[in-house]
Amino acid sequence: MITLNYDNNKKSISIPTKIFINNEWVDSIDGNENFSLINPTNEECLGIIGLGGRKDVDRAVEAARSAMRGKWSTMAPLDRGILLNKLADKLEEKREEMATIESINVGKPIGESFVYDLKQSITFLRYFAGWADKITGRTIPISSSPDTSTPTRQVLAYTKQVPLGVCALILPWNFPLQLLMFKLAPALAAGNTVIIKPSEFTPLSTFYLAQLIKEVGFPAGVVNIVCGLGSVVGDAMSSHMKINKIGFTGSTKVGKMVQNSATNSNLKHCSLELGGKSPIIIFNDVENLDLVVIHSFHGLFWNAGQCCSAASRIYVQSEIYDQYVEKIKKQVELRVLGDPLNKDTHQGPQVNKNQFESILRYIEIGKREGATLVCGGKRFGNKGYYIEPTVFSNVTDVMTIAREEIFGPVMSILKFDTVQEVIDRANDSEFGLVGAVFTKDINKSIIVSDQVQSGLVWVNSFNIIDPSIPWGGFKSSGKGRDASEYCLSVWTETKTTVLDVKL
Amino acid sequence: MSKLQLPNTKLFINNEWVESISGNKFKTFNPVNEELICEVSEGDKADVDKAVIAARNAFENGVWGTTMTAEDRGKTILKLADLIQDHKEKLAQLETMDCGKSIVSAREDIDFCVRVIRYFGGWADKIQGKTIPISSEFTSITKHEPIGVVALIVAWNYPLMLLCWKLGPALAAGCTIIAKSSEFTPLTALYLCDLIKEAGFPPGVFNLVSGLGSTVGNALSHHLDIDKISFTGSTVTGRKIMEGAAKSNLKPVTLELGGKSPNIFFADCDIEHCVNAAKDYVFSNNSQNCCFSSRFFVHESIHDAFLTLFTEKIKQIKVGNPYDESNHLGPLVSKQQFDRVLGYIEKGKSEGAKCHLGGSKHHHADGKGYFVQPTIFTNVTDNMTICKEEIFGPVVVILPFKTVDEVIKRANNTTYGLAAGIWTKDISLALNVSNKLKAGSVWINNYDNCLPQVPFGGFKQSGIGRDLSEYAIQSYLSIKAVTISHKTLHAQQN
Numbered sequence A: 001m002i003t004l005n006y007d008n009n010k011k012s013i014s015i016p017t018k019i020f021i022n023n024e025w026v027d028s029i030d031g032n033e034n035f036s037l038i039n040p041t042n043e044e045c046l047g048i049i050g051l052g053g054r055k056d057v058d059r060a061v062e063a064a065r066s067a068m069r070g071k072w073s074t075m076a077p078l079d080r081g082i083l084l085n086k087l088a089d090k091l092e093e094k095r096e097e098m099a100t101i102e103s104i105n106v107g108k109p110i111g112e113s114f115v116y117d118l119k120q121s122i123t124f125l126r127y128f129a130g131w132a133d134k135i136t137g138r139t140i141p142i143s144s145s146p147d148t149s150t151p152t153r154q155v156l157a158y159t160k161q162v163p164l165g166v167c168a169l170i171l172p173w174n175f176p177l178q179l180l181m182f183k184l185a186p187a188l189a190a191g192n193t194v195i196i197k198p199s200e201f202t203p204l205s206t207f208y209l210a211q212l213i214k215e216v217g218f219p220a221g222v223v224n225i226v227c228g229l230g231s232v233v234g235d236a237m238s239s240h241m242k243i244n245k246i247g248f249t250g251s252t253k254v255g256k257m258v259q260n261s262a263t264n265s266n267l268k269h270c271s272l273e274l275g276g277k278s279p280i281i282i283f284n285d286v287e288n289l290d291l292v293v294i295h296s297f298h299g300l301f302w303n304a305g306q307c308c309s310a311a312s313r314i315y316v317q318s319e320i321y322d323q324y325v326e327k328i329k330k331q332v333e334l335r336v337l338g339d340p341l342n343k344d345t346h347q348g349p350q351v352n353k354n355q356f357e358s359i360l361r362y363i364e365i366g367k368r369e370g371a372t373l374v375c376g377g378k379r380f381g382n383k384g385y386y387i388e389p390t391v392f393s394n395v396t397d398v399m400t401i402a403r404e405e406i407f408g409p410v411m412s413i414l415k416f417d418t419v420q421e422v423i424d425r426a427n428d429s430e431f432g433l434v435g436a437v438f439t440k441d442i443n444k445s446i447i448v449s450d451q452v453q454s455g456l457v458w459v460n461s462f463n464i465i466d467p468s469i470p471w472g473g474f475k476s477s478g479k480g481r482d483a484s485e486y487c488l489s490v491w492t493e494t495k496t497t498v499l500d501v502k503l
Numbered sequence B: 001m002s003k004l005q006l007p008n009t010k011l012f013i014n015n016e017w018v019e020s021i022s023g024n025k026f027k028t029f030n031p032v033n034e035e036l037i038c039e040v041s042e043g044d045k046a047d048v049d050k051a052v053i054a055a056r057n058a059f060e061n062g063v064w065g066t067t068m069t070a071e072d073r074g075k076t077i078l079k080l081a082d083l084i085q086d087h088k089e090k091l092a093q094l095e096t097m098d099c100g101k102s103i104v105s106a107r108e109d110i111d112f113c114v115r116v117i118r119y120f121g122g123w124a125d126k127i128q129g130k131t132i133p134i135s136s137e138f139t140s141i142t143k144h145e146p147i148g149v150v151a152l153i154v155a156w157n158y159p160l161m162l163l164c165w166k167l168g169p170a171l172a173a174g175c176t177i178i179a180k181s182s183e184f185t186p187l188t189a190l191y192l193c194d195l196i197k198e199a200g201f202p203p204g205v206f207n208l209v210s211g212l213g214s215t216v217g218n219a220l221s222h223h224l225d226i227d228k229i230s231f232t233g234s235t236v237t238g239r240k241i242m243e244g245a246a247k248s249n250l251k252p253v254t255l256e257l258g259g260k261s262p263n264i265f266f267a268d269c270d271i272e273h274c275v276n277a278a279k280d281y282v283f284s285n286n287s288q289n290c291c292f293s294s295r296f297f298v299h300e301s302i303h304d305a306f307l308t309l310f311t312e313k314i315k316q317i318k319v320g321n322p323y324d325e326s327n328h329l330g331p332l333v334s335k336q337q338f339d340r341v342l343g344y345i346e347k348g349k350s351e352g353a354k355c356h357l358g359g360s361k362h363h364h365a366d367g368k369g370y371f372v373q374p375t376i377f378t379n380v381t382d383n384m385t386i387c388k389e390e391i392f393g394p395v396v397v398i399l400p401f402k403t404v405d406e407v408i409k410r411a412n413n414t415t416y417g418l419a420a421g422i423w424t425k426d427i428s429l430a431l432n433v434s435n436k437l438k439a440g441s442v443w444i445n446n447y448d449n450c451l452p453q454v455p456f457g458g459f460k461q462s463g464i465g466r467d468l469s470e471y472a473i474q475s476y477l478s479i480k481a482v483t484i485s486h487k488t489l490h491a492q493q494n
Helices: A054-069 A077-093 A095-106 A110-134 A176-189 A204-216 A230-238 A252-266 A289-305 A318-333 A353-368 A419-427 A442-451 A484-491 B045-060 B070-086 B088-099 B103-121 B159-173 B187-199 B213-222 B235-247 B271-281 B303-315 B335-350 B404-412 B427-436 B469-474
Strands: A002-006 A011-015 A019-021 A024-026 A034-039 A044-050 A155-163 A166-170 A193-197 A223-225 A245-249 A269-273 A279-282 A313-317 A372-375 A390-393 A410-416 A434-438 A456-459 A492-500 B011-013 B016-018 B025-030 B035-041 B131-135 B138-146 B149-153 B176-180 B206-208 B228-232 B253-256 B262-265 B295-299 B354-357 B375-378 B395-401 B419-423 B441-444 B477-485
Touching (some): A002 A044, A002 A095, A019 A054, A034 A095, A054 A193, A054 A230, A077 A095, A077 A110, A077 A176, A077 A204, A095 A176, A095 A204, A110 B070, A166 A176, A166 A230, A176 A193, A176 A204, A176 A245, A176 A484, A204 A223, A230 A245, A245 A484, A279 A289, A279 A419, A289 A313, A289 A410, A289 A434, A313 A318, A313 A419, A353 A410, A410 A419, A419 A442, A434 A442, A442 A456, A484 A492, A492 B427, B025 B088, B035 B187, B045 B149, B045 B206, B070 B088, B070 B103, B070 B159, B088 B103, B088 B159, B088 B187, B103 B159, B149 B159, B149 B213, B159 B176, B159 B228, B159 B469, B213 B235, B262 B404, B271 B303, B295 B303, B295 B404, B303 B354, B303 B375, B335 B354, B335 B395, B395 B404, B419 B427, B427 B441
Parallel strands (some): A166 A193, A166 A245, A245 A269, A279 A434, A390 A410, A434 A456, B149 B228, B176 B206, B262 B295, B262 B419, B419 B441
Antiparallel strands (some): A019 A223, A155 A492, B011 B016, B025 B035, B131 B138, B138 B477, B354 B375
């Protein structure tokens, strides 16, 4: 159990931290490591959790498989949807507690976690609750006759979208609850059972959610949680012979390992939401440059730059380039770094020491390779993993900071001249997660958004994220989609039945 | 009978209760004891005009049609489902008092209303169009927009349930509504208005004008500013609705009308199972069911055994006070219906059919109430009146048949085409026959099993369009195609 005290110790939240299987909290069988959760704001220990091991994963799989044969599989889909809606209601009731947990554990400002992370989490649940009884297949009039005596009308062919079965969800530390909901909501709506591995750095919101799941009345074994190291628990899940699918959000490097293990074990289904080096393209003809500055600023600095969709390459057309850099600098000056639980804080610390050191290294590389440091460029304060919002201009495509994912508050601004040029440069990346185009022109808005090789492109906006809109990347940014009706196809399988009903 | 608090009986426009402009009222009676329940405000054309103005304003200018998010629309609809659930018993009691249906089936109706509304609440933020690949110079999209102001007219046999079937998709699609209940059963719709307001629907989204078909119904079908009309009722009235729509502004029409639905029992069916199932569905809702299966086609090899067993089961059906949970069959809704049904029974006898069971008024308590005995006719030929026309009372006709082709032809030999049931263990036979039956709903080894996710509606003169399911939402939408011409990349200069 970990207890978080906040609001001058006037309030506290208790969170169980064991293995969650069959709606019960149990001790690990073979996890032999204790792990210290560090508060990134002050580098102090929040508490110690016991990590799970491979046998815990086995046990969770058995529970999830058993649940697939029980009430969960015979329940009317509408009733599955009712449970998901009830979970959304519970989350709404506990919104403050959940947002506080997220802010303390991750270091993200309470303004963002309460307003944004929790809103998305609740909305995702409600959106997918509505899909549960609407996952239809088709009846198909076959094109040609199977033999000379059977008229096509006497062959009934139909498809059903059936649940995959036991699904493993591996989540990262940057939006622990929200990214869990991206996968959990559709997985359950489609009738699967799940085993969740939250990041060992940020498991608290997932543990807290487990209690709500039990209270709402999900049958035992439908949702299970084993927190542990990627190399142990993550590996056990991706190579498990009895898990039907793995949904992973994290780095491209680890995503490749997950897919490899998935393939070499039982060819389990695999959907991946990975990294990015996403471009924003700003044309001369934008109506309101100040608005563009605000969109693109948040596009990079949101969550202290810890977003797979961070706008980490900003291409600005030459005529407005200098003006843009000046305006960005002014925005940085308004940014307040501080205690995440303070409502006025805009930016909290980076999530942990590793990330903190990595980002500072990239900043040094940026300086060394000749980019112009506009502002920031170093640690903020002397306690907690804070980094000043950092802006580099005169960045060129070959620089490391323009090619590798930094995952921190480091903006790179690049100059361009023509449409064809900027499209080619934007696409010159192994990644393809998101993109954005800012222009007044109807032609450029459609052509450029079509041509940028990203899974999602915003036009004259950024960060419009909604459960109804498909989310996912091209190229090394991943495969499969989260959110929207489209993601249902990665949480179900098409079963075709063909009946010859000739009399 | 419990002392029940009655709902407000005025007209409901812009979330307010208002007197009808004429001040007229009509009466609604309890079909169990023929007593007056209360008087209800009677609307007319002028009230319909007012309601349309409110609905149009809500659609064009109010939050519902402009800024409210699809998510919030869905949440409001789900809230309505919760409220109907909370008020289940009160609504059921009111429905039984007004309509005469058994309290058990009234509660089932309300349960179904809740599930239907929940189902449609989930659609609100999922009404998607398409993008269509044309060429590199065009981007073509379709937008599925709410059709606008819609009129919903429902019948008296499932007063609240039919209203929920229609308002679910209409609200999910983002339309605004003027509803008309039947003048025989206005009360549960009135009760619903307060729940609609409590759920948070903005003023003008849902309006209710109680009154008569010849005035209010007529005004709705002829109105120039209503974009669509959906009607459940008789084929005769359905025709008038369609005529009114055509003569006025060509508004699209959905019609759920009558039926003369057959159940077909093949030689290999499990007779015991079939008869037990039939006992449950055949006289449900006091036989006042558009899906009522009045023609039982039974294979000649099992005809006698079937008839004997079926008669035995039907004799067990208790007729009486609908509040008594052990009764299966209650009264018909009104004197008109009562006289009509008895008239058909007499016709059957006079045309030469054999009245095998029942055949007259059921004497209940002090002789009051519109009760008819469960009635079975045999020795019926296909061209007899009772075999062709919709009776809407507890009269079943048993017809022997020889071959598959024959029974399909005879089953289809009707201007109706609402539903059909097939009873057999043979999968090929079942699916072949279901291919050939001209009916909107075909049930195999079950009957009259309606579900929110499954479309319901008729072929031929049983109707146009579908209630329930995703298909219902289509009818509350207008499709707009938007095609943008843009340059290709090579044509782009800077």
